[in-house]
Amino acid sequence: MKNKTGSTTLTAEQRKEIIGIASKVAIEQYHKAAEKARKDAKDKRLHNTELLLKKYRGFVIHSQNAVFLASKVEDDNDLDELLDLMEAGTGCNDLVVTSVRDSAARTRVLVHHIDKMLDYFKYCCEHSKKPEDARRYRVIFYSYIAEESKQKSFQQLADEENVDVSTIYRDHKSAIRQLSALIFGYFE
Numbered sequence: 001m002k003n004k005t006g007s008t009t010l011t012a013e014q015r016k017e018i019i020g021i022a023s024k025v026a027i028e029q030y031h032k033a034a035e036k037a038r039k040d041a042k043d044k045r046l047h048n049t050e051l052l053l054k055k056y057r058g059f060v061i062h063s064q065n066a067v068f069l070a071s072k073v074e075d076d077n078d079l080d081e082l083l084d085l086m087e088a089g090t091g092c093n094d095l096v097v098t099s100v101r102d103s104a105a106r107t108r109v110l111v112h113h114i115d116k117m118l119d120y121f122k123y124c125c126e127h128s129k130k131p132e133d134a135r136r137y138r139v140i141f142y143s144y145i146a147e148e149s150k151q152k153s154f155q156q157l158a159d160e161e162n163v164d165v166s167t168i169y170r171d172h173k174s175a176i177r178q179l180s181a182l183i184f185g186y187f188e
Contacts, residue, residue, distance in 0.1 A: 049180040052114060053144040063108035117182040118145065121175075135161055136175040139168055 010018070118140075125137035138161075142152040154172070158165040
């Protein structure tokens with residue numbers, strides 16, 4: 001409808017209809033964004049689970065062998081001289097690199113958590129009535145947990161299990177999903 005100045009004015013009914021349509025579109029966009037955020041978080045957890053497994057052996061070594069106390073340094077003949085230069089004085093063997101100590105402690109807690117979840121995953125897989133569950137554990141074990149000299153490729157696993165390599169890839173993907181839920185918790 002036009003007013004005296006020639007501009008268009010909306011009726012109350014038209015404004016109500018526009019507001020309703022705009023609200024509906026905004027709600028749809030909000031739901032799409034929320035779903036995308038949920039999917040991205042899930043994808044990130046799966047990626048992080050696989051990354052943790054790839055780095056697992058290194059985490060174990062770091063957490064067990066990190067040197068953060070000066071008294072643990074045995075092969076450095078110049079340590080006493082260096083500590084004197086730093087004016088650490090007597091009792092310098094008590095010198096602690098807290099960032100290394102804290103890193104080793106956090107890594108040890110992480111390794112302990114992963115170990116517990118792997119133990120639970122192994123128990124569930126071995127006690128399952130489905131043969132593919134036991135195979136899924138073996139895929140994870142020989143891909144990440146076994147010593148490097150005993151690790152196997154997906155093709156080697158497929159040959160040993162008498163299945164197609166695509167089955168091993170599916171087993172791997174399924175096992176990563178299960179472990180992700182165990183390591184990071186269930187949330188969807």
